[in-house]
Amino acid sequence: xxxxxxxxxxxxxxxxxxxxxxxxxxxxxxxxxxxxxxxxxxxxxxxxxxxxxxxxxxxxxxxxxxxxxxxxxxxxxxxxxxxxxxxxxxxxxxxxxxxxxxxxxxxxxxxxxxxxxxxxxxxxxxxxxxxxxxxxxxxxxxxxxxxxxxxxxxxxxxxxxxxxxxxxxxxxxxxxxxxxxxxxxxxxxxxxxxxxxxxxxxxxxxxxxxxxxxxxxxxxxxxxxxxxxxxxxxxxxxxxxxxxxxxxxxxxxxxxxxxxxxxxxxxxxxxxxxxxxxxxxxxxxxxxxxxxxxxxxxxxxxxxxxxxxxxxxx
Numbered sequence: 001x002x003x004x005x006x007x008x009x010x011x012x013x014x015x016x017x018x019x020x021x022x023x024x025x026x027x028x029x030x031x032x033x034x035x036x037x038x039x040x041x042x043x044x045x046x047x048x049x050x051x052x053x054x055x056x057x058x059x060x061x062x063x064x065x066x067x068x069x070x071x072x073x074x075x076x077x078x079x080x081x082x083x084x085x086x087x088x089x090x091x092x093x094x095x096x097x098x099x100x101x102x103x104x105x106x107x108x109x110x111x112x113x114x115x116x117x118x119x120x121x122x123x124x125x126x127x128x129x130x131x132x133x134x135x136x137x138x139x140x141x142x143x144x145x146x147x148x149x150x151x152x153x154x155x156x157x158x159x160x161x162x163x164x165x166x167x168x169x170x171x172x173x174x175x176x177x178x179x180x181x182x183x184x185x186x187x188x189x190x191x192x193x194x195x196x197x198x199x200x201x202x203x204x205x206x207x208x209x210x211x212x213x214x215x216x217x218x219x220x221x222x223x224x225x226x227x228x229x230x231x232x233x234x235x236x237x238x239x240x241x242x243x244x245x246x247x248x249x250x251x252x253x254x255x256x257x258x259x260x261x262x263x264x265x266x267x268x269x270x271x272x273x274x275x276x277x278x279x280x281x282x283x284x285x286x287x288x289x290x291x292x293x294x295x296x297x298x299x300x301x302x303x304x305x306x307x308x309x310x311x312x313x314x
Contacts, residue, residue: 057118059144059155060110063101063128066160071138071168072280072293074273075101075130079157081113081144084123094118101130103271118146128157130168133276137161137168169280174291185212185259186294189283193291194241195221200267202244203233209272209295210265212257215239224250224260263294 059081065071077100080093095113111126118124124146130138138159145153161167180187192213200210203225211226219239226232230252237244263281266272268290272280277299283291 055115056112057115057146058110058112059126059146060108061126061142061155061157063107063109063140064156064158065105065138066140066158069138069160070105070282071101071130071159072271072274073101073103074275075137075168076132076274077101077107077109077128077130079109079111079126079128081111081146082125082127084125084143094124101274113146126155126157128159130159132274135166137165139165169282169293171284172281172294174283174285183259184263185214186263186265188215189213189265189294191215191239192221192223195237195239195244196223196265197267198237198241198244199223199225199233199235199247202235202247205232208232210267212260213265220245224257226250226252226261226264261297263296265292265294267292 063077063079076098078096078098080096082093083091085091094117095111097109097111099107099109101107109128124144125141126144127141128139129136139162140157140159142155142157145155174190174193177187177189192215196210196213199221200208200223205227207228208225209227211224211232213221213223216222216236221237221239223235223237224232225235232250234248234250234254235244236246264272265283270292272278272293272295274280277297279296279298281294281296283294285291
């Protein structure tokens, strides 16, 4: 059989299809090449962004209380790294950190800074302070062992009370609290202390404090103990502290007694957590030993609504 010749129009359609297929294949190859190039460029940009980050260095050390100084746990602390210069105004801090004091007399710290912001030919200082609502109670400074390369060695910053600074808390003697008014239950702290301690020894929990203790008469003392969430215990003990007689749970919704909760007595060796709108008194015994802390709430209260003015009689 002889092969049949393809008519001219059919040959044209075949040729056109082949040209279109070749063109489509070229477009696909070009698209793949563009996508690959974009991916490489994106990776380059990401790598460039990573490389542009400034290297970090770190200074670590300990904030140490000077002899004779003390500080309750939870005290807000601030520490900053700055250039040591007599220039006025002082240059802005290079780096800052905030933390809270612990239960011990030493508080570890670490501070990160950008190596590009320090120069080996200049001196730098670490400044630390214990402050509440802008009032500085303790402060200290030390030369900063900055390192352009590598890790700086640890440094101690000693905190002490600045001249003419307000005291962080008042020291009061349990033997002389009679100056407190009748509305302050801690004025009778010396009388109720033995029974109060007997009740405290009979319970356990976190952040417990005595919200009120009072003389019930008949050689007995009433004690209310609450945690931060308001739950706690109600206890009756002998006034001499030899034993407690009754102990029951106290829910947070239990109605507060007159004067309860202001102050709260936190027994030693625990210490209260420092906070704003608080006043602290450290209660000392006869030989100056710390018996505990009285914490007063000094936050302003909303004033009661004013009574409507009386209408003049006509």
